[in-house]
Amino acid sequence: MIHIRPAGPIDAAPMADLLNAIIAAGGTTAMTDPVTPAMLKDWMRATPGTAAWHLAEDNGGTLLGFQWIEPKDALPPEACDIATFVQIGRAKLGIGSALFDRTRDAAISLGYRWINATIRADNTGGLAYYQSRGFETYDIRRNVPLPGGVTVDRISKRFDL
Template identity: 60%
Template sequence: MIEVRRAGPADCSGMAEILNEIIDAGGTTALTEPVSARALRDWMQAPGRSAWHVAVNDAGEITGFQWLGDMDYLPPEAIDIATFVKRGQSGLGIGSALFTATRSAAISLGATWINANIRADNEGGLAYYQSRGFRTYDRWEGYRMANGQIVDKILKRYDLD
């Protein structure tokens, strides 16, 4: 069974572990450098709108997390989403359970739509957001990541009305 709850500072180590495994594997996130629990705590406490949720299994282990936050390139009615599921745990309903809570949080934060910014080579991420009802509205070609790698990005939108 998957329990979804709001994330707090005590969850940052587990979230950093999941994220760093994904970063290390490469190919699905625009993040290129490992993140610390401290960095995640700082992001969580940064000014602006945000919501963080974790998925926890029966053993109490974090199996995934999702966050919402403001991004400079988005209009004020939009909020950005990022989703991370522990490697090897995709397809078990973790992302679906997280999105239920995150969607409600986006409405509570006053957003009218959610933006997902996905690497074009991230087939799993593209399929996940498509299955939630996100639709493509833009493509950024030749996006330079922090490590110098060039990728295309697909922007998808989920209307909350």
């Protein structure tokens, strides 16, 4: 069974471990440098009252994934940005769907009118996930440089609340 709950600073270490495994594997996130628990705690504190963090865990309390929304300077004030990370090897098991149900409700409660997801064009799993939630493409940025010299297209998708 998947349990969804708000994430907090106490969850930063296992969340950093999960995210660092995804970063190390490469190809699904624009992040290329490892994160620390302190960084995640800082991100959580950076946007009080305008962000929401949720995590998914199993019956034993093992972290399966996490998701957050927050405002971004590049977006209008009625929009928030979303990030989703699921434990490697655990995709397509309903974790992302369960997280999004809670995150969507949080976005509405925070007063947002739409959610932005920007995904690497080579992240077919991420593109399929957001498409299956009802996100629609509204922008494509070509040849976006990432640290380390890799360039990727970035696809922005929108979910109207």
